Amino acid sequence: MARQAMTLIGGGPVGALLAQLLAKRGFAVTVFEKRSDPRRIGFKRGRTINLAIAERGLQALRTAGLAERALQKSVMMRGRMVHPLGGEAGLQRYGVDDSEVIWSISRSGLNALLVDAAEEAGATFHFGQTLVSADIDEQCLSLIDREDVQRDYGAGLLIGADGAGSALRAAMDLYQPLGIRVEPLGHGYKELEIPPAADHRRFAIEPHALHIWPRGGYMSIATPNIAGSFNVTLFLPLHGPHPSFDTLRDAATASAFFGRDFPDLAPLMPRFADDYDGHPVGKLATLYLDRWHIDGRAVLVGDAAHAIAPFHGQGMNCGFEDTVVLAELLAGCGRDTAGAFAKFQQIRKPNADAIAAMTLENYVEMRDSVADPRYLAKLELSTRMTQWSPEYFMSRYRMVTFTLLPYAYAYERGRVQNQVLEQLLRDFPRAGDVPQDVAMSALQAALPPLPSLL
Ligand code: FAD
Structure with a gap:
């Protein structure tokens, strides 16, 4: 039987990783990317030069067999080094120890590694090809190259990994409104x-x-x-x-x-x-869509579906999680791609919405709170609660950054934990005065234990 054809628009980090995962599962994958080959030119200065990879991104790279190669190109970051105006810089650790760190990697280096791996798995890349429009009924693309030569291409299933300004999204929205909302x-x-x-x-x-x-x-x-x-x-x-x-x-x-x-x-x-x-x-800006797909013909992933601000360092990590879920669903759905796309949206959209909300909250935390005494008291109490009862308390930042617990779960549990912390700090203004037994009973009355992380 002929291999099912998948056409990806965009060979950025999410598109390139998805191309590899799909090609490994036997799909015939073609990628059209408007930029030149990242292995030959590097990236334009003035774009984000590096990205932080956290556990979710690493897990997706492990699935692709690429985590070690990516880590070799990365610098470990243990926490935030906060530089107050007129004060001494100090490190606020992200996790409990060096097993909970994030990794800084060059965007172009990571992209080159992913394109290499996708090609090794059998995907075909066409660089310097910009999607200008798409006929969703006919599954036909119109592309333009560097010399302004336009051509039509009969695509298979369409996957838009073409980022926040997605051209495929615009074409899908013309065909059937997706409920796009952009909040600058x-x-x-x-x-x-x-x-x-x-x-x-x-x-x-x-x-x-x-x-x-x-x-x-x-x-x-x-x-x-x-x-x-x-x-x-x-x-x-x-x-x-x-x-x-x-x-x-x-x-x-x-x-x-x-x-x-x-x-x-x-x-x-x-x-x-x-x-x-x-x-x-x-x-x-933050991008929200009501619908991420058009029946079984076209679907959006990564920033094309849910672009967020960078303040949690999770945009790409979230997009990488998308790729694993989508590749698994497509591999297991037979010809029911409409079912796979619907399930993909059902699983991922609540999580994308949750990380968008947490990202906006993190901006306020990063720019205002990291030097604020009340925030520091909460941080100190969080550290104590983690030591007292790791089965019940994990900071939201750690759930997002160092576990694979769904973003929506981390958001909701973090909200309740925060209420407990605030109540305790109302009763005991200094974190060091909060008695362990009082803190633990308040927490256990509000929440069940954390799920197993294995
Ligand atoms: P993109 O990276 O935008 O890739 C889309 C690709 O599609 C590009 O290669 C583009 O050339 C191509 N394309 C676009 N239009 C067309 C077209 N019409 N035809 C063909 N090809 C097309 N995330 C993290 O996880 N950690 C971080 O530390 C982090 N830091 C960030 C810092 C900043 C300042 C910003 C702005 C973002 C940051 N992000 C971070 C978010 C991250 O950059 C994105 O989530 C990630 O790049 C999304 O990947 P993507 O492949 O979906 O989209």
């Missing part, structure tokens, strides 16, 4: 860089951390690259009073602001002016 955050980002220290091999600051300079309504972060540099991202409101991208239009105004608001960061960026003036301002 009103904030944007700009990418800068800390080069390696003078001898070109050492990191200029602690490498095994995600650095944060929280400043209330805005912040900078820095993540390490294996070559010794750091990718710095400035997050600011797009418009409005100072500071915003409106009031910091160029390097001349921004460098005075950096000198004042990020005095320990500014001197680490000798190419600040070129980077600031040369890199675009990225806009952040």
Whole structure:
């Protein structure tokens, strides 16, 4: 019997990983990607240069047999190194020890690895091919190449992995409205860089951390690259009073602001002016869809279905979880692809909605709370509760980042745990004063034990 044909639009991290998983399961996979081959050109400067991989992403890479190769290209990050204005920087660990860490990897390096692996599994990639429109009834694509030559392509099943601005999504929505809702955050980002220290091999600051300079309504972060540099991202409101991208239009105004608001960061960026003036301002938004598929003909995955802001470092991790679920459903559905796509949406959409909500909450936490005494008291009490009763208490951040518990479960359990913490800190203003037995009875009255994580 002929192998069933699957056509993917987009060979970014999610598309390339899905291509590998589907090809391994015997599907005839073709990928159209608008950019050039990432193995030959690298990525344009000014796009996010690296990404944090957490447990969900790692688990998907394990399924693909690629986790070790990805980890070899990554730098471990143990926690947030918080740089308060005028104070000492301090590490807030993400997990209990070094078994709970996240990994910083170059986007282009990861993408190249995934494309290689997908080709090894039998998928075919066509680079420099942009989808311009799609006839969903006929399952026919219209693509344009670098020389502006347009061609039509008779596709099999259509899978849109073409990111937040998905062209396949637009074509599907024209055919049958998907209920698209885009909620702009009103904030944007700009990418800068800390080069390696003078001898070109050492990191200029602690490498095994995600650095944060929280400043209330805005912040900078820095993540390490294996070559010794750091990718710095400035997050600011797009418009409005100072500071915003409106009031910091160029390097001349921004460098005075950096000198004042990020005095320990500014001197680490000798190419600040070129980077600031040369890199675009990225806009952040959350994308929600009521429907992710059109019967058994077309489906969306990753950012094309559920783009989120980057404040939990979970966008790609969530997209990677999608790929494993979708590949399994397609492999097990026979010819009932409509059933597989419907099940995929049923399983993944509540989880995508939950991580979108937690991401927005995490932004407030990162830019405002990490230096706030009340937040720090909650953090201290959370650490105590984890030690007292790991079967009942796990911080939401750990559930999201270091387990495979569904995002929707982590969201709901985190909400109840937070209520318990708040109540205890109302009764005992200092975390150190909360008696263990009182804390444990409050927790056990509110929640069942955590499910087994094995
Ligand atoms: P994309 O990465 O957008 O890939 C889509 C692909 O489709 C691209 O290669 C594109 O060229 C191609 N394409 C687009 N249109 C067409 C077309 N018409 N025809 C053909 N091809 C097309 N996530 C994490 O998990 N951890 C992080 O630390 C993290 N940090 C982030 C930091 C920032 C500042 C931002 C903005 C995002 C971050 N994310 C992070 C989110 C992550 O980048 C995305 O979730 C992830 O890239 C989604 O992968 P994707 O393959 O679905 O989409």
